Structure formats: C-alpha cells, structure tokens
Amino acid sequence: xxxQPSNGDVTFDFSRRERLGFPExxxxxxxSIDQLQRILNQCRExxxxxxxxxxxxxKAEELSDGTYDxxxxxxxxxxxxxxxxxxxxxxxxxxxxxxxxxxxxxxVLTFLGLKCxxxxxxxxxxxxxxxxxxxxxxxxxVLIVVAGFEGAxxxxxxxxxxQPVIGVPTSVGYGVAxxxxxxxxxxxxxxxxxxxxxxxxxxxxxxxAAGRILRSQ
Numbered sequence: 458x459x460x461q462p463s464n465g466d467v468t469f470d471f472s473r474r475e476r477l478g479f480p481e482x483x484x485x486x487x488x489s490i491d492q493l494q495r496i497l498n499q500c501r502e503x504x505x506x507x508x509x510x511x512x513x514x515x516k517a518e519e520l521s522d523g524t525y526d527x528x529x530x531x532x533x534x535x536x537x538x539x540x541x542x543x544x545x546x547x548x549x550x551x552x553x554x555x556x557x558x559x560x561x562x563x564x565v566l567t568f569l570g571l572k573c574x575x576x577x578x579x580x581x582x583x584x585x586x587x588x589x590x591x592x593x594x595x596x597x598x599v600l601i602v603v604a605g606f607e608g609a610x611x612x613x614x615x616x617x618x619x620q621p622v623i624g625v626p627t628s629v630g631y632g633v634a635x636x637x638x639x640x641x642x643x644x645x646x647x648x649x650x651x652x653x654x655x656x657x658x659x660x661x662x663x664x665x666a667a668g669r670i671l672r673s674q
Contacts, residue, residue, distance in 0.1 A: 467495045471505060478672045479569055482661055485532065486511035490519045497523075497534060506535035508568045510561065510661050529560030529660075539570035544671035546573040546664075547597040549587070549614060551580035551604035554629045558603045561660030562625070569668045581609045594618055598674070599667040603660070605629025608640030615649030621670050624654045625663045 470481040500507040509532040517525040523534040566573040579587040604610040611624035626640030637657035
C-alpha cells in the first residue's frame, strides 16, 4: 500500500527521500494556489519539508509561514534545517543575467543539506575571471556551470577541472542565442570529455544531479 496520501488531484511523494536520497521538489509554475496549498497541508501534517520551484510572486503571497526567494522563484517551508551531507558543490555562472538559475541551484543544494558556494560573473569574455578561482575550486567535489549566449564557460571549466562538471544552459542572449538553444547545443557538442548537460534553465535538475553524484561517492 502506498504511503502517498491522495488529496483530489494532488499526491505528494513522501517516499522519494528514502527511495532516491532526496525529497520531492514541487514544480509550482503550472499549479494553482489551491493545489499548492493542499500539498503544503499534506507536508505540514507529516512535518515534511517542501520546496516549490518556479513559484510566481502572487502564489507565494498566498502561502503562509514559508520563505520566498524572488530571484530564484523558490518557496520553502521546513520546521528544521536539513542534516548536513558530505561534499561541496560550486556553482559558476557566465554573467549576472544567469543569477535566477544560480539562485535556484543554490537553494536546492541547501535544501538537500549540501554545502555550496556561487562564483558569479566569471564568463569567458574575460576568462581570467574564471582562472583566478582555480585554486579555490579544487576544494569542491562537483562543479555546476550556468551559462547563456554560446555557453562556452562549461567547456572551459570541464577542460580545466577534474571534478564532475554539470552544464546548465540558460535562455540568456540575443538573436540565435535566445531560448538557450545555442548554449544547449554548444554544451552537448563540447569536446571537453565527460561534461554532463541539463535542459535549458534547469537549475533544479543540476542540483539534484550533483546530489546523486555525491551520494554515490
């Protein structure tokens, strides 16, 4: 029998943490306020933390007792901080325009109990901005690279650093770069062997991938 209570068209996966090592993260953009409130009620009844991604500000205003990050568009409710897990993750970004996806990554990593740090605006237009961080980056177990336009930063990082590198193309840029297709294709076609690539703007997926990698070590 499932331990996942159903409430109309809303069913939260309470067993995911035991099954996969991380809790369910709720995608809020396409859910109604009523659906989100019912999910939250289920989680509160079990004292289970809940993180909602892509939560619009007007929805966040209707949800009580949580913390909203307007940059990342994440909403969090938890009665206690998560236990700390081993491993450290660095999140690098090509430019400040990538800040929403960086913030989403950081919030999910923190929700998982992982230590993390962001290195923002280190894109290849002035590659020395990235290179000066190489000594510090040696301290991290997984690197997440968030970049739009042509997405070249992911290849540079994966060509310089031995850790697992996860690329996140973003929908930042002009002309053919719009919607992240240029960055996505560039990362997928990278000659930096072993570079892993997420879907466009998928900061949640990158953070969960880092969690899977660290869990397996």
